[in-house]
Amino acid sequence: MCGHLLAAGYAVRVFNRSRDRAGPLVEAGAEWCDSAAEVAAGSDVIFSIVGFPADVRSVILGPAGVLEGAASGSVVVDMTTSEPTLAVEIFTAAADHGVESLDAPVSGGDVGARNATLVVMVGGSGPAFDRVLPLFERLGQKIVLEGGPGAGQHTKMMNQIAIASGMIGVCEALLYAHSAGLDLERALDTISGGAAGSWSLTNYSPRILRGDLEPGFKIDHFLKDLGIALEEAAKMGLDLPGLALAKELYLAAREQGYGQKGTHALIAPLALRSGVDPGLGRGP
Amino acid sequence: MCGHLLAAGYAVRVFNRSRDRAGPLVEAGAEWCDSAAEVAAGSDVIFSIVGFPADVRSVILGPAGVLEGAASGSVVVDMTTSEPTLAVEIFTAAADHGVESLDAPVSGGDVGARNATLVVMVGGSGPAFDRVLPLFERLGQKIVLEGGPGAGQHTKMMNQIAIASGMIGVCEALLYAHSAGLDLERALDTISGGAAGSWSLTNYSPRILRGDLEPGFKIDHFLKDLGIALEEAAKMGLDLPGLALAKELYLAAREQGYGQKGTHALIAPLALRSGVDPGLGRGP
Numbered sequence: 001m002c003g004h005l006l007a008a009g010y011a012v013r014v015f016n017r018s019r020d021r022a023g024p025l026v027e028a029g030a031e032w033c034d035s036a037a038e039v040a041a042g043s044d045v046i047f048s049i050v051g052f053p054a055d056v057r058s059v060i061l062g063p064a065g066v067l068e069g070a071a072s073g074s075v076v077v078d079m080t081t082s083e084p085t086l087a088v089e090i091f092t093a094a095a096d097h098g099v100e101s102l103d104a105p106v107s108g109g110d111v112g113a114r115n116a117t118l119v120v121m122v123g124g125s126g127p128a129f130d131r132v133l134p135l136f137e138r139l140g141q142k143i144v145l146e147g148g149p150g151a152g153q154h155t156k157m158m159n160q161i162a163i164a165s166g167m168i169g170v171c172e173a174l175l176y177a178h179s180a181g182l183d184l185e186r187a188l189d190t191i192s193g194g195a196a197g198s199w200s201l202t203n204y205s206p207r208i209l210r211g212d213l214e215p216g217f218k219i220d221h222f223l224k225d226l227g228i229a230l231e232e233a234a235k236m237g238l239d240l241p242g243l244a245l246a247k248e249l250y251l252a253a254r255e256q257g258y259g260q261k262g263t264h265a266l267i268a269p270l271a272l273r274s275g276v277d278p279g280l281g282r283g284p
Numbered sequence: 285m286c287g288h289l290l291a292a293g294y295a296v297r298v299f300n301r302s303r304d305r306a307g308p309l310v311e312a313g314a315e316w317c318d319s320a321a322e323v324a325a326g327s328d329v330i331f332s333i334v335g336f337p338a339d340v341r342s343v344i345l346g347p348a349g350v351l352e353g354a355a356s357g358s359v360v361v362d363m364t365t366s367e368p369t370l371a372v373e374i375f376t377a378a379a380d381h382g383v384e385s386l387d388a389p390v391s392g393g394d395v396g397a398r399n400a401t402l403v404v405m406v407g408g409s410g411p412a413f414d415r416v417l418p419l420f421e422r423l424g425q426k427i428v429l430e431g432g433p434g435a436g437q438h439t440k441m442m443n444q445i446a447i448a449s450g451m452i453g454v455c456e457a458l459l460y461a462h463s464a465g466l467d468l469e470r471a472l473d474t475i476s477g478g479a480a481g482s483w484s485l486t487n488y489s490p491r492i493l494r495g496d497l498e499p500g501f502k503i504d505h506f507l508k509d510l511g512i513a514l515e516e517a518a519k520m521g522l523d524l525p526g527l528a529l530a531k532e533l534y535l536a537a538r539e540q541g542y543g544q545k546g547t548h549a550l551i552a553p554l555a556l557r558s559g560v561d562p563g564l565g566r567g568p
Binding site: 084107108109119121142144146147150151154155157158159160161162163164165166168169170172173174175176177179180181182183186187189190191193194195196197198199200201203217229232233236237238239240241242243245249270273274275276 | 368405426441443444446450452453454457461464467470471474487501516517524529554557558559
């Protein structure tokens with residue numbers, strides 16, 4: 001993502017806990033900084049994308065964090081999938097420094113990041129969105145201001161909720177078809193174009209059938225998202241049993257050693273609870 | 285479906301428990317018969333499409349049923365979504381009469397039936413499939429021999445399993461987005477083209493958002509399918525928690541009076557268990 005900005009000719013300053021990982025960007029012309037605060041001090045727009053909400057809090061609100069360095073009039077953009085309430089907290093803290101903030105989580109995975117085809121779901125003010133839009137357009141193909149602070153994160157949660165139960169359906173359908181002795185490729189081809197069709201069915205089923213459980217998007221990261229979604233839902237008084245089931249199944253997948261595999265490795269806990277080979281008799 | 289065969293110039297004989305409902309077909313040139321056996325006696329290929337497995341059993345295997353009348357060399361085609369094991373039983377009973385049989389459930393709903401765009405999932409022998417294929421091609425746009433007797437039904441079950449959990453994901457995502465105060469149309473548009481995308485999300489979400497819960501495909505019928513799928517899964521030793529959850533939620537929907545509404549009325553039991561208006565504040 002940073003590489004796309006460099007390639008477009010923007011002056012870029014970078015910081016990362018592991019300096020080595022920023023090596024290729026520095027070689028490509030980015031200026032190394034020793035802290036997030038130092039990045040922020042010299043920048044009009046400051047992007048962060050880290051792991052967990054605690055990391056977001058630390059890198060933006062913590063010591064030597066973005067808000068320590070950010071000049072009045074700059075814009076802080078957190079692209080981590082994180083808590084909507086934290087996005088609101090950052091918005092307020094940033095405003096106290098005369099700084100704007102946007103929450104802007106993405107979907108599209110590593111492929112989308114590499115090919116600049118991400119979907120960017122943005123929460124914040126219209127003027128801040130307009131200022132950052134030319135930069136977003138270097139990173140993604142669909143950039144939408146969803147509403148005020150937190151609305152980007154909420155839209156990402158909506159996205160993950162739809163994916164979670166959808167993946168249960170895909171994996172259970174494959175498991176059933178396998179146990180029924182169907183020709184899986186043929187049956188998949190039959191149902192993919194109809195009412196059962198989905199992005200997950202089309203894109204992940206073939207990987208499951210060839211025993212390829214590499215990510216895509218890692219279960220450990222998806223579990224973070226499902227945890228946030230369930231907490232937010234609980235705050236709203238929502239009882240979402242499909243989401244709760246998905247989290248339970250993905251926790252089982254992690255316990256079974258699939259945390260670093262892709263979300264479609266949900267086939268494993270489902271197969272194992274029925275005593276079926278997670279490779280559906282064909283995996284490597 | 286019968287009308288398409290008539291329109292293609294085939295000689296058609298019809299029977300229905302409620303004669304009135306066959307009126308338009310008789311007017312269009314179909315010959316009325318007083319029983320399924322009588323239909324079968326004069327036909328090379330006999331189609332049935334009824335409600336429940338008990339109805340299939342009655343109309344094909346029962347007194348005055350298809351196999352009482354079917355001539356040796358004819359083909360019985362049951363297009364009801366029904367039990368795979370019953371399809372195998374019919375195949376065996378038909379063979380005892382020198383009759384071939386195919387199970388051939390469809391997807392695509394009333395619209396697919398009307399526009400001859402159904403997907404036809406067929407189980408049975410290759411030669412019987414080849415004989416009936418020109419007729420199937422008048423009814424659908426994708427016709428696939430999935431395997432031996434019961435394979436058509438199993439493929440339909442696979443289809444319904446994928447749809448069931450997928451619909452939970454769609455409805456929970458909408459419910460979350462509504463409670464989060466998002467602009468639902470905008471958020472839906474954002475996520476529909478990405479990894480959360482599905483036929484259900486694209487086709488049913490707009491209906492839910494305008495409070496239109498008319499079928500599509502009725503919950504009462506979907507509950508039949510989910511019951512069959514769960515029973516078949518249990519016979520195979522499979523524990524499918526997403527499917528079980530879907531059945532529980534759809535049973536709640538039926539108890540709440542949504543049995544004659546479409547499958548997307550799953551929004552109702554999900555909303556109600558959280559005390560949210562099933563119309564998401566905008567329904568009629």
